[in-house]
Amino acid sequence: MGTELAALKKSADIQRMFKEFGIKPIEEIADLFPNKTLIDIGLLIAHRDFDHLLRGLAQGKKFAIVSGRGPSGPLHLGHILLFSLVKHLQDIFNAEVFIPISDDEKFIFGKVPKLEDAEKWAYDNIRYIAALGFDPNKTHIYISSKTTWVYRYALKCARKMTISMIKSALGTTDSHNPGILFYAAVQIAHILQPTFDYNLPVVVPIGLDQDVFMRLARDVAQLLHVMKPASLYVQFLPGPRGEPMSSSKPETALFVNADSKQAWRIIANLFTGGQGSIREQFLKGGNPDVCHVFLWLKHLFFKNKGEIEVYAEMCRSGELICGLDCKPLLHELVMDFLARLRDAAEKVNIEKFLRDSH
Amino acid sequence: MGTELAALKKSADIQRMFKEFGIKPIEEIADLFPNKTLIDIGLLIAHRDFDHLLRGLAQGKKFAIVSGRGPSGPLHLGHILLFSLVKHLQDIFNAEVFIPISDDEKFIFGKVPKLEDAEKWAYDNIRYIAALGFDPNKTHIYISSKTTWVYRYALKCARKMTISMIKSALGTTDSHNPGILFYAAVQIAHILQPTFDYNLPVVVPIGLDQDVFMRLARDVAQLLHVMKPASLYVQFLPGPRGEPMSSSKPETALFVNADSKQAWRIIANLFTGGQGSIREQFLKGGNPDVCHVFLWLKHLFFKNKGEIEVYAEMCRSGELICGLDCKPLLHELVMDFLARLRDAAEKVNIEKFLRDSH
Numbered sequence: 001m002g003t004e005l006a007a008l009k010k011s012a013d014i015q016r017m018f019k020e021f022g023i024k025p026i027e028e029i030a031d032l033f034p035n036k037t038l039i040d041i042g043l044l045i046a047h048r049d050f051d052h053l054l055r056g057l058a059q060g061k062k063f064a065i066v067s068g069r070g071p072s073g074p075l076h077l078g079h080i081l082l083f084s085l086v087k088h089l090q091d092i093f094n095a096e097v098f099i100p101i102s103d104d105e106k107f108i109f110g111k112v113p114k115l116e117d118a119e120k121w122a123y124d125n126i127r128y129i130a131a132l133g134f135d136p137n138k139t140h141i142y143i144s145s146k147t148t149w150v151y152r153y154a155l156k157c158a159r160k161m162t163i164s165m166i167k168s169a170l171g172t173t174d175s176h177n178p179g180i181l182f183y184a185a186v187q188i189a190h191i192l193q194p195t196f197d198y199n200l201p202v203v204v205p206i207g208l209d210q211d212v213f214m215r216l217a218r219d220v221a222q223l224l225h226v227m228k229p230a231s232l233y234v235q236f237l238p239g240p241r242g243e244p245m246s247s248s249k250p251e252t253a254l255f256v257n258a259d260s261k262q263a264w265r266i267i268a269n270l271f272t273g274g275q276g277s278i279r280e281q282f283l284k285g286g287n288p289d290v291c292h293v294f295l296w297l298k299h300l301f302f303k304n305k306g307e308i309e310v311y312a313e314m315c316r317s318g319e320l321i322c323g324l325d326c327k328p329l330l331h332e333l334v335m336d337f338l339a340r341l342r343d344a345a346e347k348v349n350i351e352k353f354l355r356d357s358h
Numbered sequence: 359m360g361t362e363l364a365a366l367k368k369s370a371d372i373q374r375m376f377k378e379f380g381i382k383p384i385e386e387i388a389d390l391f392p393n394k395t396l397i398d399i400g401l402l403i404a405h406r407d408f409d410h411l412l413r414g415l416a417q418g419k420k421f422a423i424v425s426g427r428g429p430s431g432p433l434h435l436g437h438i439l440l441f442s443l444v445k446h447l448q449d450i451f452n453a454e455v456f457i458p459i460s461d462d463e464k465f466i467f468g469k470v471p472k473l474e475d476a477e478k479w480a481y482d483n484i485r486y487i488a489a490l491g492f493d494p495n496k497t498h499i500y501i502s503s504k505t506t507w508v509y510r511y512a513l514k515c516a517r518k519m520t521i522s523m524i525k526s527a528l529g530t531t532d533s534h535n536p537g538i539l540f541y542a543a544v545q546i547a548h549i550l551q552p553t554f555d556y557n558l559p560v561v562v563p564i565g566l567d568q569d570v571f572m573r574l575a576r577d578v579a580q581l582l583h584v585m586k587p588a589s590l591y592v593q594f595l596p597g598p599r600g601e602p603m604s605s606s607k608p609e610t611a612l613f614v615n616a617d618s619k620q621a622w623r624i625i626a627n628l629f630t631g632g633q634g635s636i637r638e639q640f641l642k643g644g645n646p647d648v649c650h651v652f653l654w655l656k657h658l659f660f661k662n663k664g665e666i667e668v669y670a671e672m673c674r675s676g677e678l679i680c681g682l683d684c685k686p687l688l689h690e691l692v693m694d695f696l697a698r699l700r701d702a703a704e705k706v707n708i709e710k711f712l713r714d715s716h
Contacts, residue, residue, distance in 0.1 A: 104509075104513055107513055107517065108513055108516065108517060110517070115510060115513060115514065145506070145509060145510050145513065146506055146510075147506065148503070148504055148505065148506055150509070151462075151503060151508070151509035152473055152503050152504075154537075155462055155465055155466055155473060155503065155537055156473065158466065158535050158536050158537030158540070159465065159466060159468070159535050159537060160535075161535055161536055162532065162533055162534065162535060162536075163521075163530075163531075163532040163533070163534055163535070163536055163539065164532040164533060166536055167532065172521075173521075174520065174521040174522040174525065175520055175521070175522060176520065176521055177516050177517050177518075177519055177520060177521070178516050178519055178520075178521050178524055178536070178539040178540050178542065178543055179512075179513055179516030179517060179540060179543065181521065181536040181539055181540070182516070182536050182537060182539070182540035184536065185536055185537065
């Protein structure tokens, strides 16, 4: 785990959040994973109740992963990393995967002028997600506003909620539109659908800063007398400023349709653990623990702890120079990955994934 | 027109409402109706912009009538009267009729425990509505939560609204559920759908006390740059206490599935214009202008002004005794009408009406 992340997890705020909301470090349940790669590379930080799902699995009880996407533009590598994680979890735990594509969310929050614009992006995004290799027999992708059941389940959830409850959780005010409030119920409907329709317990991979949605979903689940969804807290891929990549801030994100130059502009501006000069770095070595180029390599491309350690050691020993070795390597790996992904996205048959899209 | 109604229309409140909100007495546009029966019997009280629709019609531009029903129990005669009016308007103006069956409304307002309960009533109610003789080629009935387009159009409307706007119109508070707020957008979606999908101007028959919904719908229509819906204000059928029949107060309503005894209990308790004793009534005559039994006969059964006047004159002259003549006559007519209606409801093919129900 990087020192930054360690610092984050040690911070008083996070400690309090963990304690108050029943979140636990992922290391506590590392033994329940068939291998510890996801934990070793620092992609999974923490969880709530995921141990219950893994213990159920050991007794033959399947579970579902719900991980959505609001379609207002192309996917970026942060999304790809998240969905790759979901695919990996599907593989190792034989999990059913549910992927709501929330065109309704993007429209109601004003991120696209028309609902149809979000729909157009939905199909683009679905192609890229499906291209990551999900098992079509265990993966359910749907466009939220194009089903009949999302609205019906959202009504069911909404009836157990109050306007105050949403306002205090999300900070909505009376000058917002009423669809924004209702969307809180829609999102909970997405999360609870595998439980409603297939009687499966659910886990949602999410950022720690988004946990308020999970707590709301758990409150509603309890009021509806169904299983509360578990969560897996994920480390997001940092963009050039160190903050998570965001579609609405294109300067922070490396999109799947980026050309070589655009990709280089993002990668060249990532934080590194390098020294002030090449000479100094040869002499003193770099610090991979605070380096975002190293973090990207680890999360996106390295396959095991050994490979990671070897690379980190080369950095520390001064063998690697950020701008001459690591960034060009990352750029090459990214461009190669994207070329293959775009090719797969073009060829994938998305119909097989759209079973619940009605 | 009954004196009560005249009094209502003269009241300062109503006058102010008319002036402030552009509502006009129906008599002002009586000449635009092919016959004046609906106006003569006092069923139509007032309108907003309906003259625009009638003038458009004269130039070959069709219009749509939207009139919904929240399905939480059997229909009562008040609903039947309203839908009969809509059917009559369809006949005389060749109008397209849209009938949203709002299972979502009844569920989200807590009138039924489960959404599926409202759905069960929806099919029952649709049978009775269809049995009134609507033209299946010009009538669109749908169950709100079972379409995909209601939620999508509601999002479109919601994005033009604010939570404050709905709160101040409808008195919603933060302790309500968020679905109640969103339902304001759903209802506007119902009203504007004929305009969105068929480019038709819309008129909604409604009670004066419900006008706030129309004003909200008109504000949203303006923000969406589509035609504002017109309205026709309808006199509701009074129950035993003089207030409009209400499904949630069964003692006020004569339901379509009432047996003879239940129907008599409602009819026997209607207000009349009778005297203190039979003897006195023989001598002085009754007052049909304040009599709800007479109002029911007029609105539900009498066919023209002549028939109404003859009956009223018989009452005034003391020939009719409320409990001996008018109430038994009304009871007989109602039971006969309901027997035929139930028979028709059993036989009707509702599929022909459910074209927009997807």
